[in-house]
Amino acid sequence: MNSLLIWPIALPLLGSLGALVWSSRAHLIGVGVGILTLFASSLVALRFAEQGGLEHALGGWEPGLGIALRVDGLAAALLMMSSLVALAAAVYATAYFSDPVKRAVFWPLWMLLVAALHALLLAGDVFNVYVTLELLGLTAVALAALGGSRASLRAALRYLTVGLLGSMAFLAGVALLYAAYGTLDMRGLAGLVRAEPAAWVALTLMTAGLLVKAALFPLHFWLPPTHANAPAPVSAALSALVVKAAFYLVLRLWLDVFDGALTQAAASLLGLLGAAAVLWGSWRALRAERLKLLAAYSTVAQLGYLFLFLPLLLALPPGPGRDAALGGLVLFALTHGFAKSALFLAAGVIQQHAGHDRIADLGGTARALPITTFVLALSGVALIGLPPSGTFLAKWQLMSAAVTTGQWLWLPVVGLGSLLAGAYTFRVLGHAFGPSERAGGVLVGGRQEIPALLLAIVATVVLGLGANGLWGFLSTGVSVTGVSS
Amino acid sequence: MLPQEIIFGLTGVGLFVIGLRGVMLHVSALARILAINVCGAGVFLVFVTVAYRGLGERPDPVPLALVLTGIVVAVSATALALALARRLQEGGDE
Numbered sequence: 001m002n003s004l005l006i007w008p009i010a011l012p013l014l015g016s017l018g019a020l021v022w023s024s025r026a027h028l029i030g031v032g033v034g035i036l037t038l039f040a041s042s043l044v045a046l047r048f049a050e051q052g053g054l055e056h057a058l059g060g061w062e063p064g065l066g067i068a069l070r071v072d073g074l075a076a077a078l079l080m081m082s083s084l085v086a087l088a089a090a091v092y093a094t095a096y097f098s099d100p101v102k103r104a105v106f107w108p109l110w111m112l113l114v115a116a117l118h119a120l121l122l123a124g125d126v127f128n129v130y131v132t133l134e135l136l137g138l139t140a141v142a143l144a145a146l147g148g149s150r151a152s153l154r155a156a157l158r159y160l161t162v163g164l165l166g167s168m169a170f171l172a173g174v175a176l177l178y179a180a181y182g183t184l185d186m187r188g189l190a191g192l193v194r195a196e197p198a199a200w201v202a203l204t205l206m207t208a209g210l211l212v213k214a215a216l217f218p219l220h221f222w223l224p225p226t227h228a229n230a231p232a233p234v235s236a237a238l239s240a241l242v243v244k245a246a247f248y249l250v251l252r253l254w255l256d257v258f259d260g261a262l263t264q265a266a267a268s269l270l271g272l273l274g275a276a277a278v279l280w281g282s283w284r285a286l287r288a289e290r291l292k293l294l295a296a297y298s299t300v301a302q303l304g305y306l307f308l309f310l311p312l313l314l315a316l317p318p319g320p321g322r323d324a325a326l327g328g329l330v331l332f333a334l335t336h337g338f339a340k341s342a343l344f345l346a347a348g349v350i351q352q353h354a355g356h357d358r359i360a361d362l363g364g365t366a367r368a369l370p371i372t373t374f375v376l377a378l379s380g381v382a383l384i385g386l387p388p389s390g391t392f393l394a395k396w397q398l399m400s401a402a403v404t405t406g407q408w409l410w411l412p413v414v415g416l417g418s419l420l421a422g423a424y425t426f427r428v429l430g431h432a433f434g435p436s437e438r439a440g441g442v443l444v445g446g447r448q449e450i451p452a453l454l455l456a457i458v459a460t461v462v463l464g465l466g467a468n469g470l471w472g473f474l475s476t477g478v479s480v481t482g483v484s485s
Numbered sequence: 486m487l488p489q490e491i492i493f494g495l496t497g498v499g500l501f502v503i504g505l506r507g508v509m510l511h512v513s514a515l516a517r518i519l520a521i522n523v524c525g526a527g528v529f530l531v532f533v534t535v536a537y538r539g540l541g542e543r544p545d546p547v548p549l550a551l552v553l554t555g556i557v558v559a560v561s562a563t564a565l566a567l568a569l570a571r572r573l574q575e576g577g578d579e
Contacts, residue, residue, distance in 0.1 A: 127551055127554075130555075131554060131558070134558045134562065137562075138561065138562060138565060141565060141569075142565065145569060145572075150573065150576070153569060153572055153573050154573060156569055157514060157566065157569045157570060157573060160562065160565060160566050160569065161508060161514075161517050161518070161521065161566065164521050164525075164562055164566075165505070165508055165521060165524065167558075168501070168504075168521070168524050168525055168528055171528050171555060172501060172527075172528045172531060174551070175528065175531045175532045175535055175548070175551075176531075178535055178547065178548060178551075179535040184547075
């Protein structure tokens, strides 16, 4: 029994209720719960590092009848990232909302989002995954609509429609799985799934549903308007955490559950879409006129890289080579999570300070907001993949895996994508360092700039230098591919 | 496979496809929200088919429990979508 596992979910859920009842103190509850949740997630990660895979049967009902919560290296790593990013964004949000109505609505939804996200990461059965996916989608839509403008409402409605369609496809896949194998428990399914039509159709439906939510090219069309028009702390969580939750599920299904039913051709197709996402997303980011739109298109591109890993993981035989590639993938996801949330928070500071986020009119930002400009530069380093950021090591793993498996096609994609990322980063910095007569203090808004700065430092320095620890952590106990190997 | 299962299963798939087509082709927000519900009805029908075990037999309770959860989710999602669509139509924004 590991009742520890319920706390990363229960704490934000209770906090959400508390914030609803006691709305005048909601921001204090939000930050307090953020700290407690981070503490609980750290305990889970520590316990995992000591003992390996953890499992908790809710209410004492064993899987099969009840619902299990499970943690492995992948889930623990993402849980830590999500708790850290959520805490930083919560501190940022205490100084962000000026409208009291929006502030009162924000906090309960925010903590509900965190609870849904953590429940999704720890879910051990496919139906529970569906429920958490819907909870996450609904709270994300409500938060995205908080922007209040017509553009943000329209984007939120489209996000909801597209997301619901994705979950319907996922649910249809769940029905087929139950019809074919009689269980919804992921570990139980992993031992039963064979290469047969029922498994293929279920996998196709579930993957298609998740790809919509993970915004893989060409299903990314809903992401840029939604992420660019949401309030800054919400954009940070949407781009860094929510889309990644859908990718996490793709990974979980492909590597754990459907391991026995996969073909290299299907993985290569996802890889090709990922490659198209890298090039198209980076190009649109370079052409974007607004900073937040640039960040949103950059998310489309960075998610593409994650999908490039899939055909490589499938082609590599189980062993150290595959573990290294998987480590690279997780490192990429984590670095992007921290870097992109930092970038969105910084964009929010600029937007509130200057009243707009048009890239061409950013001149003087470097003098007026030196810390925020530094955050832009640091997150740019992580997005391009320069050392010592985690992305550098992750791209290195990606390219060396491409060489070992002979999938040369991905090499020019990574190269070109990195060049384009360099171009869009320096385009922003070039304008930010432009001339202006305004000069500001060193630190303009501590509660907003310091969280962004810390996130950017984690992405560029901590994850890059501490990557060895992550590889060790991921291979502790039951590995992600442990069921089949 | 029982003939009932085939009829209900295919109807479910058919509804799902009709709903999917509706979401992709319709421009009006209300029509799209309704199309999603048609889509959902198709999926729920597939679940009910999965639960069916023949005349006079007790149905499998698990898929039925899942359908109930699914319906609750669909109702709340529809409510949120309608609220958003109404806000958009009123043009009310600060």
